[in-house]
Amino acid sequence: MTTAMVSITESYGARIGWIRPDDAVGLRRQDVPDDVNLVRVRLDRRDDEQWEQLRRAGFVVKPGYVHWVSEVxxxxxxxxxxxxxxxxxxxxxxxxxxxxxxxxxxxxxxxxxxxxxxxxxxxxxxxxxxxxxxxxxxxxxxxxxxxxxxxxxxxxxxxxxxxxxxxxxxxxxxxxxxxxxxxxxxxxxxxxxxxxxxxxxxxxxxxxxARFSLGVDPNLYGHIAEPGLIRFKARLGFVPVPSHHLEPELGGYHAEAVVGADFFADPCVALEYRDSTSAYGVAVITHRRDIDLAEYTTTVAPHGVRLAPSPLQKG
Missing domain, CATH: 3.40.630.30 (Gcn5-related N-acetyltransferase (GNAT))
Structure with a gap:
């Protein structure tokens, strides 16, 4: 089997296959090794055209980590x-x-x-x-x-x-x-x-x-920071800020596709960009047919909630 993976790393138990942006478009399930749970593209900058192309290919464009910050x-x-x-x-x-x-x-x-x-x-x-x-x-x-x-x-x-x-x-x-x-x-x-x-x-x-932070969360589909924490922190008046805006060495922009939804919780949830501004939406990836998107609505995501079916479903 050929693979587009440049490298494979592990984060919090998740096996991550790294690929180039040009290889993401048209990527097929058979191009991904069976032990990979998430395919990730590192993005160097904000680029509306590139980001929209990746979204059309089924990828979620997002910050790797977020700080939750509020003015006191x-x-x-x-x-x-x-x-x-x-x-x-x-x-x-x-x-x-x-x-x-x-x-x-x-x-x-x-x-x-x-x-x-x-x-x-x-x-x-x-x-x-x-x-x-x-x-x-x-x-x-x-x-x-x-x-x-x-x-x-x-x-x-x-x-x-x-x-x-x-x-x-x-x-x-x-x-x-x-x-x-x-x-x-x-x-x-x-x-x-x-x-x-x-x-x-x-x-x-x-x-x-002047400011207080609730700390840094991996923006990893509720794998570490559970989806409920988004609503909990938002209700206390905190907003997510891409961590690399405060700590340049942390995180950065990623485009990702979950390989199925069996490693992560189902549904799995991430804060995502819908454009090249700082405003978020919520991406929900699931195998379930009875999902109620209203459960994931929050004021910190003015772009709203959307189902984001992965192009790399298993099976």
């Missing part, structure tokens, strides 16, 4: 006023529930001991994921070498750590970013995640920072 606003009240009523009520309900559950929220400078205590919770969370990656362990020495830039926002019941968010402070950019977050399994439905992020946002504002 002048006050908690003014920030909350920007949110939809349902989102504001969701934050208020989560705060009441956390308070009723006897959880205390605190913010302190990060220490090696508090990092390691957090990491125990983080490692437990990662162990429950099929393709989780322990970034906190990989980055531990990097964080500790620059520990004065970090704070930790924690939720505890007595001495028990139930959740925490480690935040990096970048005063030179008036920017604060959540680097790592983790929660005890029973807290995922209790609102603690929303409360900790809201508290971290308030702390950034109190320290005089």
């Amino acid at each position: 606003g002048e006050s908690e009240q003014s920030y909350a006023a920007r949110l939809a009523g349902k989102a504001r009520r969701g934050v208020a309900y989560a705060r009441r529930r956390v308070d009723d559950d006897g959880v205390t929220i605190s913010c302190e400078p990060l220490t090696p001991d508090s990092f390691d205590g957090f990491h125990s919770l983080y490692a437990l969370q990662i162990a429950g994921m099929r393709w989780g990656w322990n970034f906190a362990a990989v980055k531990r020495e990097e964080v500790l070498d620059d520990i004065d830039r970090y704070i930790i926002v924690s939720g505890r019941r007595g001495e028990e750590l139930l959740g925490a968010c480690i935040v990096r402070l970048e005063p030179e950019n008036s920017f604060a970013r959540a680097r790592f977050t983790a929660y005890a399994p029973e807290q995922r439905s209790q609102g603690l995640s929303r409360v900790l992020l809201w508290s971290a946002l308030n702390e950034a504002r109190a320290r005089g920072f």
Whole structure:
């Protein structure tokens, strides 16, 4: 079998076959090795004509990673006023529930001991994921070498750590970013995640920072960052920014075609470009016939939601 693959790499368990833009048009399933889950083209620049040609061939044009960023606003009240009523009520309900559950929220400078205590919770969370990656362990020495830039926002019941968010402070950019977050399994439905992020946002504002980031997500079809996180972060007032706009070495533009939908979740979802502007749409790839696209509608994707059948379906 001949193949158009230039190389094959692996990312979060997914086997990625890299091809040239000219080879993407007309690519057939039989041209792709059986162990490849995703075909990817690296795009060097914004190019409407090239991008439209790739879309017509069935590829999704997208950033590789996205930062979720928001201006912190002048006050908690003014920030909350920007949110939809349902989102504001969701934050208020989560705060009441956390308070009723006897959880205390605190913010302190990060220490090696508090990092390691957090990491125990983080490692437990990662162990429950099929393709989780322990970034906190990989980055531990990097964080500790620059520990004065970090704070930790924690939720505890007595001495028990139930959740925490480690935040990096970048005063030179008036920017604060959540680097790592983790929660005890029973807290995922209790609102603690929303409360900790809201508290971290308030702390950034109190320290005089202009912007806050919820961190970087691989834009990989819900494989790591689940589709529900798009709506969750959007409802908290955050918008996706291509990561290479903030960190030039991270991500870049890609055109991709999923090889079937059996490796990734079905449906699998990605934020995509429909043109060469920064406005997103949502691409949904699925084998299902009963899919309700309204489930994936979000205000951060003004170009709307579309079914994006892969040209490389298996079988």
